[in-house]
Amino acid sequence: MCDLVYLQVTALCVYPELMKSPDFPEDTKEHARTILGGKCCGGGSLGAYSESVGVEVIRRHVAKYIEDRDGGIKCDYNNVILSGGASEAIKSVMELLNRPVDGKPVGVMVPIPQYPLYSATVAEFGMHQINYYLDEPRAWALDIPELARALEESRSTCIPRLLVVINPGNPTGSVLTRQNIEDIIKFAFENRLIIMADEVYQHNVYAADREFHSFKKVISEMGEPYNTMEMASFMSCSKGYMGECGLRGGYCELLNFDPKVKAMLFKMISAKLCSTVHGQAVMDCVVNPPKPGDPSYELYSQERDAVLSSLKERAALIAETFNSMEGFKCNQVQGAMYAFPQLELPEKAIEAAKAAGQAPDVFYAFQLLENTGICVVPGSGFGQRPGTYHFRTTILPQTPLLKEMLARMQEFHQTFIKKYQ
Amino acid sequence: MCDLVYLQVTALCVYPELMKSPDFPEDTKEHARTILGGKCCGGGSLGAYSESVGVEVIRRHVAKYIEDRDGGIKCDYNNVILSGGASEAIKSVMELLNRPVDGKPVGVMVPIPQYPLYSATVAEFGMHQINYYLDEPRAWALDIPELARALEESRSTCIPRLLVVINPGNPTGSVLTRQNIEDIIKFAFENRLIIMADEVYQHNVYAADREFHSFKKVISEMGEPYNTMEMASFMSCSKGYMGECGLRGGYCELLNFDPKVKAMLFKMISAKLCSTVHGQAVMDCVVNPPKPGDPSYELYSQERDAVLSSLKERAALIAETFNSMEGFKCNQVQGAMYAFPQLELPEKAIEAAKAAGQAPDVFYAFQLLENTGICVVPGSGFGQRPGTYHFRTTILPQTPLLKEMLARMQEFHQTFIKKYQ
Structure with a gap:
């Protein structure tokens, strides 16, 4: 950063x-x-x-x-x-x-x-x-x-x-x-x-x-x-x-x-x-950052603005992408560094999770990790209304990587849903 | 260091x-x-x-x-x-x-x-x-x-x-x-x-x-x-x-x-x-310090040896000096960075401390601080056998400063004893 x-x-x-x-x-x-x-x-x-x-x-x-x-x-x-x-x-x-x-x-x-x-x-x-x-x-x-x-x-x-x-x-x-x-x-x-x-x-x-x-x-x-x-x-x-x-x-x-x-x-x-x-x-x-007129001000303000505007772009991108994916609902990322989308899980996936001794969102996160290498944190780590499933992911990867990540997630999700439908 | x-x-x-x-x-x-x-x-x-x-x-x-x-x-x-x-x-x-x-x-x-x-x-x-x-x-x-x-x-x-x-x-x-x-x-x-x-x-x-x-x-x-x-x-x-x-x-x-x-x-x-x-x-x-043969080894070993040998000298100096001062007993400083001498306090000093609402060693330490600018930590901060009085001082000041400090302490102690005898 x-x-x-x-x-x-x-x-x-x-x-x-x-x-x-x-x-x-x-x-x-x-x-x-x-x-x-x-x-x-x-x-x-x-x-x-x-x-x-x-x-x-x-x-x-x-x-x-x-x-x-x-x-x-x-x-x-x-x-x-x-x-x-x-x-x-x-x-x-x-x-x-x-x-x-x-x-x-x-x-x-x-x-x-x-x-x-x-x-x-x-x-x-x-x-x-x-x-x-x-x-x-x-x-x-x-x-x-x-x-x-x-x-x-x-x-x-x-x-x-x-x-x-x-x-x-x-x-x-x-x-x-x-x-x-x-x-x-x-x-x-x-x-x-x-x-x-x-x-x-x-x-x-x-x-x-x-x-x-x-x-x-x-x-x-x-x-x-x-x-x-x-x-x-x-x-x-x-x-x-x-x-x-x-x-x-x-x-x-x-x-x-x-x-x-x-x-x-x-x-x-x-x-x-x-x-x-x-x-x-x-x-x-x-x-106490550099002030206008200081030799370092230009560099500082450029870096700061570049980071914040890129985060802003990624915040919009991530919510839009999740909302375009079937089975996902995601609030606008108004601030901070995370999206916490809600996902629908088929009944069979919930049963498979139970059989594996895992919470359904934990099961999903492990499957995602093992199949794509993408690591998200299951919603149960943060708490969620009973019967709803979420995960937390961040907007920290640079835009091209974030796009790739979201594309892989989408692909995984479709396969996952198909498997457990 | x-x-x-x-x-x-x-x-x-x-x-x-x-x-x-x-x-x-x-x-x-x-x-x-x-x-x-x-x-x-x-x-x-x-x-x-x-x-x-x-x-x-x-x-x-x-x-x-x-x-x-x-x-x-x-x-x-x-x-x-x-x-x-x-x-x-x-x-x-x-x-x-x-x-x-x-x-x-x-x-x-x-x-x-x-x-x-x-x-x-x-x-x-x-x-x-x-x-x-x-x-x-x-x-x-x-x-x-x-x-x-x-x-x-x-x-x-x-x-x-x-x-x-x-x-x-x-x-x-x-x-x-x-x-x-x-x-x-x-x-x-x-x-x-x-x-x-x-x-x-x-x-x-x-x-x-x-x-x-x-x-x-x-x-x-x-x-x-x-x-x-x-x-x-x-x-x-x-x-x-x-x-x-x-x-x-x-x-x-x-x-x-x-x-x-x-x-x-x-x-x-x-x-x-x-x-x-x-x-x-x-x-x-x-x-994982520099090893013999590394470009930095000479500098490292010189600094380390200089610090440790100076601390050793000061460890000997401080105990000797306290033991040469009337009313002080100090064990050899075998290691670490401190001396914890025991001092005798006259009955009247103990009464004066009581009147001031302070433990006798705290009273002594404050008097020392106010009269000489030297800060020691009263023994009661570390614990001591009831009825004994100590303070902790360090061997960290460089030798000339340490000598000056000990000379001032000695002078203060004599005045203090005279006052409360």
């Missing part, structure tokens, strides 16, 4: 000897010096422990990025924690808020389909998962009555405390409207739920009628009493136009957390000393 | 464009190509997720390093997990083995003084900490009768399952003899305890009459039935002659774990996808 500029910046950070090289533009050197010179970036090196919550100058840059993103709404860098990918921060915040009451587990409202980190973490910490279904026929919209149903049904078994929202959606590819976000916030407020806003795909919006609204911005603009709600928002360098997932950069912004609770989180994090300082440096490149 | 060679290797990994540069020796390029070409190092880039347990070629190099270290005793790379620093692996393994029985918490035997990661993790996971005291008058030796005492006293409150041993010791600076390790292993075997061997300072041994013996090696050489014991050993790129702590490289070797238990650990780790691939690459440099 787009990466030349921040690979340069982080290479300079890793090996400052390169500052002498004429091959690195001056702004990348200046950027590396800013990171290395930052308070808590000990000894001007990524090799020293940073403060446990992250290098201060990078946290300040994150805060500035959030302010710019949200039209100037204030962000205090003291509310920002840098983490090894968003996953680490998500797990830490869930662990922090996992305080059962009178033996009743803490309830976490999780969308279905969901990103499996949530179900895994709920299980790991002995929390209770409250499933709410996204509305597939309405482009995976998040319905408030469905939230209410799920919440009410859970009350006897848990203490509902967290509401996870993934926007743009993984695996659904949906992007919430502003109105929908407002309604979710009101619901969370009325039911005293803390919103965990997984916003790692905030740069990945493709649909013409959608844009990204951060929960922070909407909560702030709704004013009293909503702007006093506790909320946590998560971001990563693994998605967007960056896709630098192996480097484990991420951040979390905590809104309106009691200082004592925040102090507990910071203490908890400090046991592991700090997240990768290299990942922190990458995060700095994400939130 | 020593770092030129692996900063070069990892800079090449971060920004492979540098392969074209004549400023990098050929062996560093070859090393970077090996890492980037490794199975599971996706797309020849550190930027892709690796397998959750780490890049295969790096795990193989770790296994080879362990074999060479232990005189050829077999190490299967399938037992090696790469992690974000040793801390992450230590926490994962403790969480994995935290299975209370009939409401009784799992007991973890922890040395006193200990490295606070252990007490923090025990608290975080609701485990029970079983303190065993190291024998200060005998150079912080690990006494088996003391282990037995601690274990017996804990049986009514917990299910003892883990025995943490830090060797070389943090904060004690002690290095266990081979005989001592054998006795510990026998004790663990008889009491069905799983040894967690924190061996992150395995390169840091300075005392002429000590050498590093890995628990793996000793267990293996003891033969049946000891060589069937479950054990976990931890290593890091943050210590040794590397000191690259901000990059978060680490590994864990699991010995004799049931495949099903290991599978659970791997599954648990996979929720967070993978540890920083950059940190993994740094770990590769640690376990």
Whole structure:
């Protein structure tokens, strides 16, 4: 994906000897010096422990990025924690808020389909998962009555405390409207739920009628009493136009957390000393990219635009193709990096799956893999309404490869259907 | 610390464009190509997720390093997990083995003084900490009768399952003899305890009459039935002659774990996808350094030897100086990076501390900080026998600075004693 500029910046950070090289533009050197010179970036090196919550100058840059993103709404860098990918921060915040009451587990409202980190973490910490279904026929919209149903049904078994929202959606590819976000916030407020806003795909919006609204911005603009709600928002360098997932950069912004609770989180994090300082440096490149006039700006903006416009093209292509295939229904990929099509499976295929000891969608995915080499993730890994079958596939392969993949899938599907009809 | 060679290797990994540069020796390029070409190092880039347990070629190099270290005793790379620093692996393994029985918490035997990661993790996971005291008058030796005492006293409150041993010791600076390790292993075997061997300072041994013996090696050489014991050993790129702590490289070797238990650990780790691939690459440099004849060997071995011999000099200096100061007793710093001297505090100082609402050693440390700018960690952060007072300081400052620091401490201590006598 787009990466030349921040690979340069982080290479300079890793090996400052390169500052002498004429091959690195001056702004990348200046950027590396800013990171290395930052308070808590000990000894001007990524090799020293940073403060446990992250290098201060990078946290300040994150805060500035959030302010710019949200039209100037204030962000205090003291509310920002840098983490090894968003996953680490998500797990830490869930662990922090996992305080059962009178033996009743803490309830976490999780969308279905969901990103499996949530179900895994709920299980790991002995929390209770409250499933709410996204509305597939309405482009995976998040319905408030469905939230209410799920919440009410859970009350006897848990203490509902967290509401996870993934926007743009993984695996659904949906992007919430502003109105929908407002309604979710009101619901969370009325039911005293803390919103965990997984916003790692905030740069990945493709649909013409959608844009990204951060929960922070909407909560702030709704004013009293909503702007006093506790909320946590998560971001990563693994998605967007960056896709630098192996480097484990991420951040979390905590809104309106009691200082004592925040102090507990910071203490908890400090046991592991700090997240990768290299990942922190990458995060700095994400939130503080070259500006117009900088020597690297042209290269950066070209790469970014090329990646995002290609993803947009592929997002349209994949949904169109699935919808042209018999037995498939696929919502528009409004954002993120995935399609989550629904497929019809013949009764005999379902029986064959049962005989093989597999869920029908798992059976399908294995058959697909074995016959074509294409790997998709069965819908049951994310959750789906009983009796429906899906899989998740990504829009990450370049267009020609994606076309080839879809053609092979189509061919496989026809053979599969014929076999089990 | 020593770092030129692996900063070069990892800079090449971060920004492979540098392969074209004549400023990098050929062996560093070859090393970077090996890492980037490794199975599971996706797309020849550190930027892709690796397998959750780490890049295969790096795990193989770790296994080879362990074999060479232990005189050829077999190490299967399938037992090696790469992690974000040793801390992450230590926490994962403790969480994995935290299975209370009939409401009784799992007991973890922890040395006193200990490295606070252990007490923090025990608290975080609701485990029970079983303190065993190291024998200060005998150079912080690990006494088996003391282990037995601690274990017996804990049986009514917990299910003892883990025995943490830090060797070389943090904060004690002690290095266990081979005989001592054998006795510990026998004790663990008889009491069905799983040894967690924190061996992150395995390169840091300075005392002429000590050498590093890995628990793996000793267990293996003891033969049946000891060589069937479950054990976990931890290593890091943050210590040794590397000191690259901000990059978060680490590994864990699991010995004799049931495949099903290991599978659970791997599954648990996979929720967070993978540890920083950059940190993994740094770990590769640690376990796979330049060899004699390689263009970088001279530079590497010079740096390594210079760092280690300087640390050895400082280890001797710090203990000698403390022992020359009235009111201080300090064991020889046989290894690791710390001195943990005991200090006598006058009765009036203890009263002043009480009046200030602080533990006496915390009071002393704050007075030292405020009067000299020198920061030490009070012994109560690590644990100490009631009524004794210590602090931990490191041998990391370069010799002239260390001398200046010790002179200032001496001056402060005299003034402090005079004031409270």
